[in-house]
Amino acid sequence: xxxxxxxxxxxxxxxxxxxxxxxxxxxxxxxxxxxxxxxxxxxxxxxxxxxxxxxxxxxxxxxxxxxxxxxxxxxxxxxxxxxxxxxxxxxxxxxxxxxxxxxxxxxxxxxxxxxxxxxxxxxxxxxxxxxxxxxxxxxxxxxxxxxxxxxxxxxxxxxxxxxxxxxxxxxxxxxxxxxxxxxxxxxxxxxxxxxxxxxxxxxxxxxxxxxxxxxxx
Amino acid sequence: xxxxxxxxxxxxxxxxxxxxxxxxxxxxxxxxxxxxxxxxxxxxxxxxxxxxxxxxxxxxxxxxxxxxxxxxxxxxxxxxxxxxxxxxxxxxxxxxxxxxxxxxxxxxxxxxxxxxxxxxxxxxxxxxxxxxxxxxxxxxxxxxxxxxxxxxxxxxxxxxxxxxxxxxxxxxxxxxxxxxxxxxxxxxxxxxxxxxxxxxxxxxxxxxxxxxxxxxx
DNA sequence: GCCAGTTTGTACCGATCGGTACAAATCCTG
DNA sequence: CAGGATTTGTACCGATCGGTACAAACTGGC
Numbered sequence: 001x002x003x004x005x006x007x008x009x010x011x012x013x014x015x016x017x018x019x020x021x022x023x024x025x026x027x028x029x030x031x032x033x034x035x036x037x038x039x040x041x042x043x044x045x046x047x048x049x050x051x052x053x054x055x056x057x058x059x060x061x062x063x064x065x066x067x068x069x070x071x072x073x074x075x076x077x078x079x080x081x082x083x084x085x086x087x088x089x090x091x092x093x094x095x096x097x098x099x100x101x102x103x104x105x106x107x108x109x110x111x112x113x114x115x116x117x118x119x120x121x122x123x124x125x126x127x128x129x130x131x132x133x134x135x136x137x138x139x140x141x142x143x144x145x146x147x148x149x150x151x152x153x154x155x156x157x158x159x160x161x162x163x164x165x166x167x168x169x170x171x172x173x174x175x176x177x178x179x180x181x182x183x184x185x186x187x188x189x190x191x192x193x194x195x196x197x198x199x200x201x202x203x204x205x206x207x208x209x210x211x212x213x214x215x216x217x
Numbered sequence: 218x219x220x221x222x223x224x225x226x227x228x229x230x231x232x233x234x235x236x237x238x239x240x241x242x243x244x245x246x247x248x249x250x251x252x253x254x255x256x257x258x259x260x261x262x263x264x265x266x267x268x269x270x271x272x273x274x275x276x277x278x279x280x281x282x283x284x285x286x287x288x289x290x291x292x293x294x295x296x297x298x299x300x301x302x303x304x305x306x307x308x309x310x311x312x313x314x315x316x317x318x319x320x321x322x323x324x325x326x327x328x329x330x331x332x333x334x335x336x337x338x339x340x341x342x343x344x345x346x347x348x349x350x351x352x353x354x355x356x357x358x359x360x361x362x363x364x365x366x367x368x369x370x371x372x373x374x375x376x377x378x379x380x381x382x383x384x385x386x387x388x389x390x391x392x393x394x395x396x397x398x399x400x401x402x403x404x405x406x407x408x409x410x411x412x413x414x415x416x417x418x419x420x421x422x423x424x425x426x427x428x429x430x431x432x433x434x
Numbered sequence: 435g436c437c438a439g440t441t442t443g444t445a446c447c448g449a450t451c452g453g454t455a456c457a458a459a460t461c462c463t464g
Numbered sequence: 465c466a467g468g469a470t471t472t473g474t475a476c477c478g479a480t481c482g483g484t485a486c487a488a489a490c491t492g493g494c
Contacts, residue, residue, distance in 0.1 A: 018324050021239035025452060036453080037472050046453065097322050104378035105319050107235050113380070120378040143391065146375065150388055151364065154371025158363065161321035161337040163330070171367055174360065242482060253483080254442045263483065 004042050004053075007032050012054045016097045020051055020108045048111070055115045058099060062119065067126040076130035077180070083127070084176050087152055094159025094168030101153045124149050131179065148175050221259050221270075224249050229271045233316045237268055237325045265328070272332045275316060279336065284343040293347035294397070300344070301393050304369055311376025311385030318370045341366050348396065365392050 014031045015023050025047065029035060034042075043049045066083055073079030091098065100119045103112050128145035132138055155171035231248045232240050242264065246252060251259075260266045283300055290296030308315065317336045320329050345362035349355055372388035 019236060019238060019322075021236060022324060024450075026450075035473050037456095037474080040453075041471065101374045101378070102322050104374050105236075105314050105322070107239060109377060116378045117380060120375060143387065146384060147368065147388065147391060150371035150375040150384075151368050152371065153374040154367035154369065157318045157321050157370040157374075158337060158367040160326060161318070161333045163334060167363060167367075170360065171364065174364060241480080243480080252443050254444080254486095257483075258441065 007034065007042060008050075008054055008057050011050050012058065012099060015051060015054055016099045016102070019102055019106060020047075021106070023047070051108075051112065052115070055100065055103070055112055055119075059115065059119050062123065067122050070126040070130040073130065077134040079130050080127070080134065080179050081176060083130075084172050084179075088169065088172050091152075091156055091168070093165035094156045095165055097160065098153060098156055101156065120149065144179070148179065151175055224251065224259060225267075225271055225274050228267050229275065229316065232268060232271055233314045233319070236319055236323060237264075238323070240264070268325075268329070269332070272317065272320070272329060272336075276332065276336050279340065284339050287343040287347040290347065294351040296347050297344070297351065297396050298393060300347075301389050301396075305386065305389050308369075308373055308385070310382035311373045312382055314377065315370060315373055318373065337366065361396070365396065368392055 010032045011028065014028055018027060025036060025039070028039065028047075028050070032039070039050075040046065043053070045052075066086055070076070070079050070083060090096070100116055103109055104116050104120075109116060124142070124145045127148060128138075128141045131141035131144055136144070151171060152175070155168045158171075159165055159168035227249045228245065231245055235244060242253060242256065245256065245264075245267070249256070256267075257263065260270070262269075283303055287293070287296050287300060307313070317333055320326055321333050321337070326333060341359070341362045344365060345355075345358045348358035348361055353361070368388060369392070372385045375388075376382055376385035
């Protein structure tokens with residue numbers, strides 16, 4: 001049984017917690033409850049294939065839950081706000097690390113370079129598009145989108161470094177305000193910042209919600 | 218000969234390139250030209266001691282070259298601008314990774330947690346102080362300082378992910394503008410953004426400037 | 435030139451690394 | 465229940481891990 005899908009989520013959590021180099025097969029075996037035999041049966045390519053598939057799954061999740069809504073939303077300003085909701089839930093207010101960002105910082109960036117680049121390029125592009133359709137000019141939209149994505153990544157680093165999830169939440173609130181400012185359609189949202197009931201408010205599930213096993217017990 | 222000081226710089230570059238877990242003694246030996254005998258003579262505590270000392274050295278460099286000037290500057294607005302110059306040089310426009318940030322993201326955060334927290338907390342505090350003394354109220358200064366430090370970290374991630382140093386430079390320019398806005402003393406600087414000849418314009422040397430050996434050759 | 439003290443290279447340690455082989459256990463299909 | 469295919473556990477592989485032991489190679493003072 002134990003399909004590849006569930007295993008991939010456990011795998012993602014282990015890679016997040018220990019990085020690519022730091023994730024050993026023993027750790028994976030412990031976290032998934034699968035022996036080496038099963039692991040190599042599911043992933044004949046070994047650790048590299050596991051990491052590739054994990055990155056693909058994450059990419060797919062962001063594509064359907066963040067990028068596509070940003071691109072196709074009838075109300076782009078709301079889509080941007082929903083994105084912040086989704087990001088806050090997904091990264092658990094900075095307690096959960098962005099695996100793609102971690103890979104980008106490490107030496108394994110070369111191996112997974114294409115996937116990493118695509119993930120971030122599409123995020124920035126989708127967000128810039130939404131910002132543009134909500135009233136900004138192209139240049140400003142692109143610049144702001146780049147800033148927002150970078151700030152999200154940096155907020156994860158800072159929140160973890162200071163061991164204070166509030167840092168992440170504060171950063172998201174500030175970003176939300178910046179994205180909404182000079183954007184008449186969003187004026188009402190800057191006063192009521194709480195989670196809206198948009199289509200993204202449940203984002204985060206399907207990625208191993210609540211499973212905290214990081215390999216050691 | 219080969220004092221600890223020079224060795225520490227090589228070590229820092231190796232740790233930056235491969236992370237703590239990914240840095241093996243073989244890699245260190247190759248990068249420093251020192252055998253295990255010499256390494257354990259210089260650093261009896263092994264890899265952990267090396268990493269600790271590297272982090273201390275980085276911390277010290279930031280303390281004297283960034284934090285202290287921010288705290289003690291007679292013209293705080295200029296000190297903030299100088300900080301951006303120093304950051305851009307030090308991180309080589311995002312080509313060089315922030316080791317402290319990398320550690321914060323990895324599982325080794327627990328081992329070096331105190332050092333990591335102190336590094337970022339003092340950065341934010343020093344910057345917030347300078348912003349406050351240049352005309353902002355305390356709350357706004359603290360919030361902006363947090364945003365700036367996070368944005369710097371995120372810009373490194375994004376620039377590396379997209380393999381485009383311009384992303385980092387753009388982010389620094391944008392941050393400079395935000396730090397200067399609503400700050401009359403800095404108005405003249407927002408038009409002339411080029412490197413000023415402040416006391417920090419040469420920052421970055423003394424940290425292994427130009428030595429690009431990342432362990433493999 | 436000699437000798438104490440330091441610095442270095444190298445062989446070696448047990449543990450663990452990622453990966454393979456393969457037989458036992460399990461599962462569907464008839 | 466039989467029989468073939470799939471799934472699993474486990475023993476094992478060579479390589480490398482971080483770390484130790486220790487003797488040879490240096491070094492400066494006399």
